[in-house]
Amino acid sequence: MKLLNQPWIVVAVAIIISALFFMQMKQKSRMETDLDKYMPQDHPAFVYSDQAEEWFGINDGIIVAIENQKGIFNTATLDTLKQLTRRLRKMEEIEKADVTSLYTADNIVGTEDGMDVKTFYKRVPASVENLNELKHNVENNEMTFGRLVSFDETVTVIIAEIKDDVFTQKFYKEILSLVASYETKDIKIHVAGRPIVEGTMALLGPADMKKMVPIVLLVITLVLFIMLRSIKSTILTMAVVFFSVLWSFGLMAAVNIPIYAVSTMIPVMLIAIGVADGIHLYSHLQLYLRKNPEASKREASIDMLQQMWKPVAMTSITTAIGFISLLTSQVYPIKYFGIFTAFGVLMAMVFSLALIPAGIMIFGLPKVKKAANNKSNTETGLAYNFAAKVLKRKSVSLFVTAAIIVLSIVGMQKIWINSSFLDKFEKESDIVLTDKFINEHFGGTTTLNLILDAGGQKDVFKQPEVLKLTDQMQSKLENDLEVVGNSFSLTDYTKRMNKVMNADQEEFNTIPDKQDMIAQYLLLYEMSGDPENLNKVVDYDYAKLNVTFQLKSDNSKALNSAIAIIETYEDDFDKHGITMNYAGSGYKGLIFTDLILEGQIMSLILSLIIVIILLSLMFKNYKIGIIGAVPIIITALISFGIMGFLNLPLNTTTALLSSIAIGIGIDYAVHFIEQYRINASKTDDQNLVAQKTMAHSGRAISYNAIVVIAGFLVLLFSVFPPNRELGALVSLNMFTSFVGTVTIMLVLLKMSNVYFKKSKE
């Protein structure tokens, strides 16, 4: 209260600290685009996958596809392939030895009396005869045909593996402009692959947010102005939001934590939650001034703080604790998201309670216009009417709520989890179309690595039974699943050598029956082909095997369907002492999404319990705790239910949204209950209590909902689909929280009779 005498000091302190945080942000803020950094490094699945990636040099590849509708076996196309292969090898970001194309591949073929090892070409063939020979060689080598050259011979690919953390938008543009320079009337070149999808996604989402957030803020400011009818109030409320976001990101920068993709959700949360404090304070102030038009700004501020500090503090602390429950997540970016959102929420509380009164002291009270008075009369009438009707027709609320709960639970059954990155892009975007194009012509752009581990027993993967079993499994997946386009392992080399050493007869395209034979073939391959190739499929001791499956989709359904079939071989491999593990970015994405969801559901339940306990303590009644949680539960249920019905999968963005249900649900419930309690202490007329509460808190809540919904609907115009989903779901959550609070919660409040019993006693 003393601070009311020194408003400038409050403002100055806020601005100075903000300036310091801003400088921290300028100096230290950086985006984290390497998705591996998002993963919990000590999770066993990731530890194993990382090791396996190291053992076998498993890296994601950029795929450059050269297309010529007239066929690729002509001098111009082959020259382009050669030039591009060489140019890509020279790029800094690309591991030189890990660029594969027809130009780099070996062609090992069987002859009448032996074996012939050649490159497909070094010098670009010019004569018809040489071109035909090359064509023949490609068609007869199953290691190449369908893998590096499409079966219809109109597309050939270069696969350039890159390290996890080198992908930048600049690098992508460089590649795009490089390939563009080789395009001609006949030759079209496409670029795809997981690094590009991941990299673009990690950049596109936040970039789109950066563009959209100012518009969201603008719309919110406008609507806020329409609601509050005061420039001063609007500016101060927005200042609260602005400062809390700035402080969150400033603190993040100060402690050297990078900005993750999920961090872009922090402003979203703070906007939705931060405006609430201001709206409730100003709403109270307006109502107070209406009754006491002659009050001084000091009196008005003091009344506002006295009446409102408690609900503002209660909502903020409960919300903050709700977010802190995200610390239980195993995923660091989510932990950070929880901590910094909690911090922002608390700061929003401090700013609301300090800056807004300070602002009033400095700039004066917002004017209560006559026009607004008329409006407020109709508003109050509306609120009174509404409250009366709700209480009169309790059964409607109860029935509708029950129906919604049932429907939502039905809808939730349909929810599926999607770790796909590609599904986050527009169906017609270049990235999706290119991916589709390559999937149509080749095995698939997504890889799943199965690591068979004999636990250190040497030479297990030279045993014919083991290789035959592996081969069987590979065929099973390729035949049974449309989505598995190709598979690749040591079996393919073994079969190839067997065929080659038997004069290229197709009936020898099998795994030999003797271990010595397999060992000798592999030795021969090592001596004749590029020995690095074998290192990618088997370890030095022949105790670990890497089986690569190529999938035409990166969504969780596809990966899980492949894993389901693989698992049917678990017992067979177990008999040989072999265990199954998985590796690669696709699999890690799958596990990662599961972890996020698991953590999210855990923290949702945990924070619900915390909220119920906190509310019970704050209002000294467990019933109130449970009633207060009702809007949260309904909001979360409806949100998930609708996602189920609309076939929207749960992913990292949509899962996080359940946090907003809590943050907003608490706000609404606490303000409403607190007003209800205060009003109930003044009168025994239950209807009047409800009506007064509706006119006070109900009004503020509706303002809050309208403002935020209007703001977030802007995101529907986003170019990045996940951000559109975000906008729609935030708006939906605001709406259901609001409706839930003023209907079913009010009904339950009345039915519980908590405050009236008390007041009667």
Next chain:
Amino acid sequence: MKTIQITTALIAMIIAMGFSPYVTGQSLTGKQIIEKVYNRPTGDDQTSNLAMTLINKSGAQRVRKIKQFTMDLGDVEKSIMFFLSPADVKNTSFMNWTYDSDQSDDQWIYLPALKKTKRISSDSKSDYFMGSDFTYDDLGDRKLEDDTHKLLREETMDGKECYVVESVSKDDDYMYSKTLVWVNKSTFVGVKKEFYDEDEDLLKILSIKEAEEVSGIWVIVNSEMKNIQKNHRTTIILSNIQINTGMSDSKFTERMMMRGM
């Protein structure tokens, strides 16, 4: 892929020094230096045991033991090698005939499990020797006229006064755009060699760790080739070296490959 003439190869490539008449007061050209290296005597025949260790980037090792025989028949050089271990490839053998003329090498392989000898033909000199980091060319199967040689400078390497000679391939499509070799001035034995790939990036470094004089001829007995780009290396250690034992030409036949040592 080609068979082996490891001894000859190693000798030719690296050893050349023990004896060459030291030309005093007269500065040598790059080409003359390399010629002296290539033309170092290697004896008429050689027998040795070879232990080849492949070490991958995670430090895992594969060790192969081989017995090898090499013979210089004037216009053709013949070699044969038998695997001693690992057990499942024991008695697998390779034979290689290299010609002084432009004729490409003749190669055979015998797989005991298949019980057949097969001919292997290869259009590439850039094949890796037994899955190691050495190619056949690295092991000496390279002709003087294939490159343009230039003496870059003279400097001390590993405490030895060396010529540094750059050899640029005349064939644009050859796997090495150039090599740099440090040749011991007093002995004409190589000390170190750098290999640059077709994009002129450093690909491999050969280090000669130990040379030994056998029957008056210098033989490199311990060398390491490291592939910088793949972070993979190979060491080759020779033992039981015998030179000029009076080997017979009849040792180098398909029948002998099948019969074993």
